[in-house]
Amino acid sequence: MTAGPNNTATPSAAAAKVSLRGVTKAFGNNVVLRDFSLDVSAGEVVSLIGASGSGKTTVLRCINLLEQIDDGAVLLDGDEISSVGRDPNPVRRRVGIVFQSFNLFPHMSVARNITLALTEVLGQTTDAARDRASELLRRFGLSEKADVYPDQLSGGQQQRVAIIRALAMKPEVLLLDEITSALDPELVGEVLDVVRELKGSGITMLIATHEMAFAREISDRVCFLHGGTIAEVGAPSELFGAPRDERTKQFLRRVRM
Amino acid sequence: MVLAAVIVLVPRMPRWDRVKKSFFDVEQMRDSLPRLIDAFWLDVKIFAWTTPAIFVLALLIALARNSRSPALFPVRAFAAVYTDVMRGVPVILWIYLVGFGVPGLGLERPYNSPLLWGSVALAMTYSGYVAEVFRAGIASVHESQRAAARSLGLSSWQTMRFVVLPQAVRRVVPPLLNDLVSLQKDVALVSLIGPIEILRQANIDKAKFANFTPFIVAALIFLAVTIPLTRLTDYLWHRQQRRTTGTRVAA
Numbered sequence: 359m360t361a362g363p364n365n366t367a368t369p370s371a372a373a374a375k376v377s378l379r380g381v382t383k384a385f386g387n388n389v390v391l392r393d394f395s396l397d398v399s400a401g402e403v404v405s406l407i408g409a410s411g412s413g414k415t416t417v418l419r420c421i422n423l424l425e426q427i428d429d430g431a432v433l434l435d436g437d438e439i440s441s442v443g444r445d446p447n448p449v450r451r452r453v454g455i456v457f458q459s460f461n462l463f464p465h466m467s468v469a470r471n472i473t474l475a476l477t478e479v480l481g482q483t484t485d486a487a488r489d490r491a492s493e494l495l496r497r498f499g500l501s502e503k504a505d506v507y508p509d510q511l512s513g514g515q516q517q518r519v520a521i522i523r524a525l526a527m528k529p530e531v532l533l534l535d536e537i538t539s540a541l542d543p544e545l546v547g548e549v550l551d552v553v554r555e556l557k558g559s560g561i562t563m564l565i566a567t568h569e570m571a572f573a574r575e576i577s578d579r580v581c582f583l584h585g586g587t588i589a590e591v592g593a594p595s596e597l598f599g600a601p602r603d604e605r606t607k608q609f610l611r612r613v614r615m
Numbered sequence: 616m617v618l619a620a621v622i623v624l625v626p627r628m629p630r631w632d633r634v635k636k637s638f639f640d641v642e643q644m645r646d647s648l649p650r651l652i653d654a655f656w657l658d659v660k661i662f663a664w665t666t667p668a669i670f671v672l673a674l675l676i677a678l679a680r681n682s683r684s685p686a687l688f689p690v691r692a693f694a695a696v697y698t699d700v701m702r703g704v705p706v707i708l709w710i711y712l713v714g715f716g717v718p719g720l721g722l723e724r725p726y727n728s729p730l731l732w733g734s735v736a737l738a739m740t741y742s743g744y745v746a747e748v749f750r751a752g753i754a755s756v757h758e759s760q761r762a763a764a765r766s767l768g769l770s771s772w773q774t775m776r777f778v779v780l781p782q783a784v785r786r787v788v789p790p791l792l793n794d795l796v797s798l799q800k801d802v803a804l805v806s807l808i809g810p811i812e813i814l815r816q817a818n819i820d821k822a823k824f825a826n827f828t829p830f831i832v833a834a835l836i837f838l839a840v841t842i843p844l845t846r847l848t849d850y851l852w853h854r855q856q857r858r859t860t861g862t863r864v865a866a
């Protein structure tokens with residue numbers, strides 16, 4: 359592989375599954391993303407690392423259209439999804455997101471959390487949705503929890519349910535926003551195992567994370583974000599093994615201590 | 616303590632005998648009770664038909680106030696003015712204004728009944744109060760719940776219906792019951808524009824027999840309904856507290 363400071367094996371934008379082109383996003387006067395560009399190809403796993411406030415969450419929320427961008431474009435399969443006035447719901451069916459704080463619906467059972475969007479958004483029958491939920495719960499070892507409410511689950515179990523809830527929609531792209539940050543250390547492993555299992559299933563993943571070892575292990579490419587732009591991007595072995603950018607070096611020194 | 620003092624001391628007051636006769640006349644009680652209970656039925660009926668109207672109206676107003684689309688600005692503004700105006704004028708005044716005013720426009724029977732328009736006035740004012748309760752409940756549901764729902768492709772209306780409202784309503788059950796206790800009492804205000812409900816019947820009895828006992832009986836009938844309702848409110852409130860604030864420490 360050829361290494362460059364900005365790019366490693368970037369697919370052409372037309373073939374990219376997800377493509378951010380010159381995206382700018384500000385909250386008031388606070389410019390959070392500056393001319394942010396990134397192409398992710400189908401089935402690729404890309405991690406976003408960087409200091410707190412560098413814009414990782416905002417990138418993911420822009421792809422999912424939970425934030426409206428101020429300038430630039432977000433493309434899904436070459437189709438500009440960020441245009442103003444476009445219905446975000448068809449896009450969101452294809453792009454799932456899992457949040458740091460799980461955000462399960464506390465008044466619904468685990469099964470209902472998973473089937474809600476299947477019945478109400480995809481129009482599946484209750485039985486079909488229920489089958490899909492059982493199948494996924496079984497696959498991830500949570501079969502007995504179908505009829506339990508979220509507050510009766512451990513953090514790790516809640517996060518696994520949140521991932522299943524997103525997966526049930528059969529998304530083409532899955533966005534994971536620091537999905538282990540709110541967990542006790544002993545629960546991190548079970549959640550990361552789910553992500554490991556997903557890699558290679560064809561799903562495209564963007565992962566914002568503070569778990570450097572995990573980013574290194576799972577990613578095809580790693581992006582180091584600084585001040586709302588990509589300071590460096592490369593294969594994990596390059597970015598972690600031989601960082602070029604001074605800011606990357608500094609950041610990695612700090613997180614490794 | 617206070618109660619004991621009242622029980623012991625009040626009968627020793629110089630004019631207790633007279634008061635006892637005009638307020639606590641047992642004969643009079645027996646005579647008035649059936650009539651008053653009959654009249655109380657009207658209160659119960661007014662309560663029963665205004666309550667659903669209040670909830671539906673209040674919910675619509677609360678949803679209007681919580682709408683987010685810029686295009687719906689006029690709807691939001693109307694809802695805000697509505698709650699302000701309804702809550703800013705005493706209930707009794709609305710009952711006079713609507714209860715006398717609308718039939719005074721010259722409507723045909725049965726649309727000119729003060730009973731009808733008195734009930735409408737109650738529903739209008741109370742929907743203002745209840746809308747604020749709903750609004751607070753909706754606002755208390757964390758934004759991340761909406762983000763989760765929207766990210767699954769649910770529309771904003773589906774998000775409201777399946778995710779936000781069920782959580783909001785659960786949280787506001789105690790204040791809602793509180794408003795119902797007040798409504799139950801304020802129903803009596805409709806008597807001021809004519810319908811013979813319990814308060815008015817008590818007044819008629821008082822005039823006829825020159826005795827205040829019917830008022831005492833009416834008060835007892837109200838208490839028989841409002842105290843259980845209040846206790847239920849307290850119970851639900853505590854249950855809610857336990858759920859949301861964790862296990863109580865012993866002392």
Ligand SMILES: Nc1ncnc2c1ncn2[C@@H]1O[C@H](COP(=O)(O)OP(=O)(O)OP(=O)(O)O)[C@@H](O)[C@H]1O
Pocket residue numbers: 385388390408409410411412413414415416417536566
């Ligand atoms: N809704 C918002 N309103 C205002 N400012 C926001 C909002 N969301 C994010 N920001 C700001 O945007 C910047 C980037 O935030 P973002 O959450 O994307 O960072 P992050 O890299 O995910 O950080 P962390 O590692 O702490 O999660 C921060 O300065 C933050 O204060």
Ligand SMILES: [Mg+2]
Pocket residue numbers: 414415416535536566
């Ligand atoms: Mg973040």
